[in-house]
Amino acid sequence: MDAVFYRHLTDSHPLLREHVRMGESLGTLSAMNASVPPAGIASGFAVLDAFLPWRGWPPSAMTEIMTDMPGCGELSLLMPAMARLTQQKRPILCIGAPHELFGPALLQAGIDPAFVTQIHPAPSSSTHQRENLWATEQALRTGLPGMVVLWSPPRATLAPEILRRLHLACMSSQSTIGQSGSPTPATMLIHFRGAGSMSQPSPAWLRFGYAADDRHIRLQVLKCRGRELTRPLITLDRAAVQDRLFGQLRAARWLDNMIEFGTTALVDVVAASQCTDDALETIASQATASMQRQPNDPNRLTAGAITGLDAPRVLASH
């Protein structure tokens, strides 16, 4: 009804028509309904994809993730998208990461390390910040990388014009490729910043604060272009984001309980063996053997059957 009223109002006078801009030109929800936003790179988390208008991370745009707790699963949040991009043989550029990326871990997450390039890994301070921004802009202007991940020092303050420049470079990436060769999906920029930047303005299409505890990951959405902020807090299950880590931790906890209290249910051991690696498969096989030796109680396992499990598992010995 409001839309009809304002349309009549603007039609009533030419001056108003020139100076009042309707929602279609502002890229608001109504505009999004009128024209479908470009499809993004699926984040791999259904809750997040359902919330975002692009059904994933926004393409050709900057996304800001602001946190003061680096190393709490924020990289795992990006890994499904990174894996999808490397499967499409699109390079990924990580600039200014606090530590060096570990190839075997990337491989475990389905990311082909051959397509991952790092610049200034493990920087000593913010001295590299200027160079990192330059490298980011250069990479975005080529339009080649599928994803550019930039880490800014937590206490760094970036001027709005710098952010604007990055964002424009990001938006121009698609057209750059279109001129010279075959069309390629756009480059997206993920910018990790300190939580202190949440109060600062930014041209990023998607901005959220990141917080994590042992169970959940909470994304406080500060800005999402094309969507009204009716649901500013998205909660993800951390065990789903870091599934392998939490699977191993869960299995280890079961194993601890088993050794601590002497007995446990066989189904738990089997479940644990499905969560973790071959070590627990060995335990399960030993438990099965023990069960065969004690047929009177088929569902119980004594501590004696797993004697010697305290000894660390030797992975490689030469």
Added chain:
Amino acid sequence: MWLALYVPGLPLQAFSRELARSAPVVVFDRFGRRDVVIARNRVAAALGIKLHCTLAEAHALSAALIALPRAAERERATLHRLADALATLTPNIHVSADFGLLLDVAASLTLHGGAEALLQHAIKRIEAHPLRVHCVLAPTARGARWLATAHRQLCVPGRIDEWLDDLPLACMDIPRSLIAELRELNLHHLAAVRRLDPAELNQRFGVELTNALDQAYGVVTESLCFRDASPRFHEYVEFLDLAREQAHWWPGAVILLRQLHEFLRLHVRHARALQLKFSNGQQQSTELTLVSAHGSHHVNEWLRLLEVRLERQPITHELSRIDLVCTELDHAEVHEFDFFDHGKTHQLIWQSLLDLMSSRLGQAHIVIRPRYPHNAVPESQSMADTVRAVASDAYHASTSALRPPWLVDPPRPLNATALQRLRHAFNRRQPERIVFAWNGCYGDTSAVCRDYYIAAADHHSYWWIFRDRRTDRWFLHGIFA
């Protein structure tokens, strides 16, 4: 057939031609304790300065005399530049430091339409260089060489005897003392020497003279060593005034890179690295190395690399000369050449971007793909697993042990306080033990035995920590980010 290219006054021609025109200039070299004039220009000759006179005598004849020390490197570079230009005629080029070039063109005659046409081709190519060169085409190498010292341009397709007989003895490349002895015997031309009995000549002057004559007249064949055909680019520009700002010397760098572009195109090569030396005489110099990992031939690409490198490492001193050396050249296919810098593939754009970043940020700051540090044994094991899995195409992530996405390299020691802050280690009862006990591959530090744990740390992060069983110390080695 041999094409002899004689560069008269090479020590002088190696310097700027403009300089040699404007003032009396001599080039001197040191013989014993005396500086002797070995080349002079026309202005100096008009003033009465003669070859082989001392430098002091030359200065006495002209107060405005410019005396330059001989630059053997320049002479060599000049000859090699000339040889590069003539490499399209034949690959067999002999470089003689005191003469010029000798080209074995016997196999190229038909291709170029005969001796006369080949000579004209050579002259056309030489004209592109600011050099005065005598060109003689003759059946023997030594004969062509002698004729070139007396004739500016000559083609002798058939009998060489008739041309050589009339030559004065000074054209021969034999010791000056020997020529003087022959003149004392009233022998002034080669024909006169040839009329003498060779046995008597050998007895009196040694075999050197008769050997030279036999080779020149084609009685015996002469063998010459040819220059290495592998191309190497070395060019320079010099400034008459000291260039202070980048805007002043930048055109010189552009010219050099354009020359490199032409050179690479001529030789169908890619350049992987080039060295630029910005110098101010002997006082100051700055060397820059530009690297293109994929190999590039295009001038614009090198200019971009140079620009970003100069932003990071500007030249802070004055310049009088810029040298450009390029030794790492790869073979390229003609169809790979993109003369207009268009139609680049995505792969090439990506590699150019990496080159650009390497040039500005430095190679050490770019990790093209996640590396596996040699000092971290678990990573080596993981790498081995990965390689094995990729090779067998049967890799399954769940079969390998869990690894953190962030690697703390080198491992950070954890003190007692840090250990207390770790709330608890979840898998304390089942650590992952990684043992490497061989020597040689990783040096003495290879004998390690570590128990790895996943520990919950502050701010709900999870760390990959290990206990070194030999020293009983704890380290942080990764973060499950």
